[in-house]
Amino acid sequence: MRYYTAGESHGQGLVAIIEGVPAGLKVSEEQINIDLARRQSGYGRGGRQKIERDTVQVISGIRFGRTMGSPVAMIVKNRDWENWTDRMAPFGEAPLDLVREVTPRPGHADLVGALKTNTDDCRNILERSSARTTAPRVAAAGIAREFLAELGVDIFSYVVSIGSVSMREENPYMNAAQYTPLAIETSEVRCPDAEATEAMKREIDRAIKTKDSLGGTFRVVVRGLLPGVGDYAVPTERLTSTIGGALFSIPAIKGVEFGMGFECARRPGSQVHDPIELDRANAKFTRTSNNAGGLEGGMTTGMPLVVTAAMKPIPTLMQPLQTVNLDTLEVAQASKERSDVCAVPAAAVVAEGEVAFALADAYMRKFGSDNMADIKAAIKAYKQRLNTMSR
Structure with missing residues (x-):
């Protein structure tokens, strides 16, 4: 299973096409829209979220709520398009009063994209490299998430840090799977630590006052995975x-870390690797720790998958950094786009979808991809064989 997207931040809409979707998968339009709303939420988001109210429109591949085995196509329309029809028109002449973007932002794709594509208007670059283009990714990921959910696999995420403020966790690689997703979603920054949440909000407020931006870290957790999914060869x-x-x-x-991540490099092997034991009551192999984050040799271990990612601060600053004007080649201030101060909670939602796609594809490589009935039968047989091996 894989997806393709098209569309610009201020174009008519954002399109996703998902191929390799098995037939017979039940899909919820409501759940996709819930995830789209989650992507738009979070403390520190900017004015664009007040304009857009993202909903998905499925135009192929699903009939009466179930996939047909053909590619699924969907679109998320941009409400802001009506304000940009002259500046982003697919055809016709450019307006005489068109303002080109000639002051590229440090930290963004503006300059290197302009150099790569031989353009003197960074608008051509920033429209596609905008975080807005993650909306169709989240919509497309609804297919992968539904696929995994039907197989007993669930995915959630939470914010670990924003700026210099971090939540307090003891042994997160074992305990992360115990968090309640509902409690996370009710937090304004999607952090399960109430005290840290308030401190993160204060950190964002300070950034707003100083016209700065903030990054942070978030963790994606996947429960219910079978062992041996993925590949080592x-x-x-x-x-x-x-x-x-x-x-x-x-x-x-x-940055991305699996389980203990970079901390592994600072510890001896006896404090890193996860001892194996036999759970005789449930006839399965398990681990007494989860420092590996649920992966060994590129395959799932059966323990929860725990992945932590680091997001840099947003490069659009209301107090811009120095740049060079592409027309005059003189020193200038970088351009300002309507932007967020902090989008770490939103990035975590996008990350859930990306992880879901990678896992869904790995499951189908192992158990088949034609239809849900055959996939479930293959998984049932696999579980029976694993039980036999661990007796």
Whole structure:
């Protein structure tokens, strides 16, 4: 299962096409719209969220709420398009009063994209590299999430830190799966630590006053995974590779850790690797710790998958940094776009979808992809074999 997207931040809409979708999968339009709303929420979001009220329109691949086995196509329309019809028109001449974007923002794709594509208007770059283009990703991910949910796999995320403020956690790689997603969603920054939530909000308020922006870290947790999903023989199909690549495809993500992550490099092996034991009551192998974050050798261990990602501060600043004007080649201030101060909670929702796609694809590589009945039968047989091996 994979997806493609098209569309610009201020274009008519954002399109997603998902292919490799098995037939017979029940899909909820309401749940996709809930996830789209989650992507737009969070303390520190900007004015664009007051304009857009994202909803999905499915135009192919689903009939009476179930997939048909053909590609699924969907669109998320941009309400702001009506304010940009002259500046983003697909055809015709550019308006005489068109203001080109010639002062690229440090930290954004503006300058290097302009150099790559030989344009003197950064608008051509920033429209596609905008975080707004993650909306169709979240919509598309609704298919992957429904697929995994039907197989007993659920995904959620929470914010670990914003700026210099971090939540307090003891052994998060074992305990992260115990958090209640509902409690996370009621937090304004989607952090399960109430005290840290208030401190994060104060940190965002300070950034608003100083016309700055903030990044942070978030954690994606997946429960209910079978062991042995993924691959060790083909490097590009290791889940560390596919999930890592998927997360790095999200704008502003600068670091990804599986389980203990970089801390592994500072500890001896006896404090890193997860001892194996046999759970005789349930006839399965398990681990006494989860420092690996649910992956070994590029495959799932059966423990919860725990992935932490770091997001850099948003590059659009209301007090801009120095840049160079592309017309005059003189020193200038970077351009200002309507933007967020902090979008870490929103990025976490996008990350859930990316992880879901990587896992859904790995499940179908192992258990088939034609239809849900055959996939479930293959999984049932696999579970029976695992039980036999662990007796």
